[in-house]
Amino acid sequence: MTTVTQTTSRVDTDVAGILLTAFAGLVLVFLAGFAHASVLHDVAHDSRHAIAFPCH
Amino acid sequence: MTKHLVSSAVFAGLVAGLCAAVLQLLFVTPLLLEGELFETGARMHFAAGSAPQSDAGGVSLAGQSMRHALTLAMDLVTYTGFALLMVAGFALAARRGHEVTLRGGLVWGLAGFLAVQLAPAVGLPPELPGAMAADLVARQIWWVATAASSVAGLALIAFGGDLVKGLAGAGLILLPQLVGAPHLDTYFGIAPPELSAQFATASLGVAAASWTILGLAAAYFWTRPAQS
Known part of the structure; x- marks a missing residue:
């Protein structure tokens, strides 16, 4: 059963790696959705409105 | 991994x-x-x-x-x-x-x-x-807090394993809505x-x-x- 080996390999992931991954996700969402820098705002304008982040 | x-x-x-x-x-x-x-x-x-x-x-x-x-x-x-x-x-x-x-x-x-x-x-x-709305930073804070609280609430309901944690999760989802999002006290819609x-x-x-x-x-x- 391949499922069993998969389960074992996935559980191996250490907490530091998980936190780092989550932090990277937060950074990307912040840059695309929340950063006030006007260049980022202009580039992301339509995307922010469409995804319903507060924009203006 | x-x-x-x-x-x-x-x-x-x-x-x-x-x-x-x-x-x-x-x-x-x-x-x-x-x-x-x-x-x-x-x-x-x-x-x-x-x-x-x-x-x-x-x-x-x-x-x-x-x-x-x-x-x-x-x-x-x-x-x-x-x-x-x-x-x-x-x-x-x-x-x-x-x-x-x-x-x-x-x-x-x-x-x-x-x-x-x-x-x-x-x-x-x-x-x-073009929609007029309350202060941007206040709305962003409410938005992030609501998403975080709702994620935590759903996780408690899904993985908490007992009724008390499930109810606490529901409370976390409800809380930001009870606090309420920042809004203007007038309508400006164009x-x-x-x-x-x-x-x-x-x-x-x-x-x-x-x-x-x-x-x-x-x-x-x-x-x-x-x-x-």
Whole structure:
């Protein structure tokens, strides 16, 4: 059963790696959705409105 | 296994971001461009001294390919960010003995939509360009707090394992809505209400589809046998 080996390999992931991954996700969402820098705002304008982040 | 975490998330984010961008271009961007006609005053709705009705539709996506390409790029970034967070959630769940399956990914995607899109939208509806609203930073803080509280609430309900934790989870979901989103004490809408409503529902519908795809794609790449 391949499922069993998969389960074992996935559980191996250490907490530091998980936190780092989550932090990277937060950074990307912040840059695309929340950063006030006007260049980022202009580039992301339509995307922010469409995804319903507060924009203006 | 951190490499597997990140690679699953990046693949899933690219798939979901691409789908989101295509759906947005089809269903959301035309409404957004129409909203800009009212934002700039090119069209007026119920303006003093003019007719109480205004033209509808008639916008084209053509001629702004750079703008739409940037929207695609930012959707890819945003959904890759969402995917990294979701896959980190998969790994945490797996550590607690809840291995994610492909079908489970569907539930993760829908739950992500509920917590990260629908719950903040209850207080702060998706806005057309030109909509007047309360202070941006206050709205961003409420938005982030609501999404975080809703994620924590859903996680308690899903993994808490007993009624008390389930009720605490429901409380976490309800709390930001009871506090209430920052709003102005006057209405300033310049766009027709029909257009604003259509924009809000189209935006949420596209988000629901994109998050469902994100959950499925993330679970697909996550459950693929690790290459050794």
